[in-house]
Amino acid sequence: MPHTQVIEQLKASLQTAYRQAIDADARLDELKKAGHVKFDAIFSASEGFKSKSNRFTPYVQELAADMEAMIQAPESLATALESYIPKLALLLQTMQAFKSNAK
Structure with a gap:
């Protein structure tokens, strides 16, 4: 998958978050x-x-800043993704669990 597609998918996930x-x-x-x-x-x-x-929200803002850093330094995208994706996944999973349990 080209870098631009990866970034666009991550942006969509960040908007959801x-x-x-x-x-x-x-x-x-x-x-x-x-x-x-x-x-x-x-x-x-x-x-x-x-x-x-x-x-x-502060965690989403941190991920948005990380996203901006990845866009500014595409040569280090692979390394940045190694830490970014687990944090995004953890954030989304935690919010989903909170939503399910907070009813």
């Missing part, structure tokens, strides 16, 4: 008002994220 993060963060706000959100971060540093937040 952004929309889901908005919904998930709104639900987290509701839970916080009810006194149920008592954690500092969704992901630990060992999971590859530099961000530390109890909301999903």
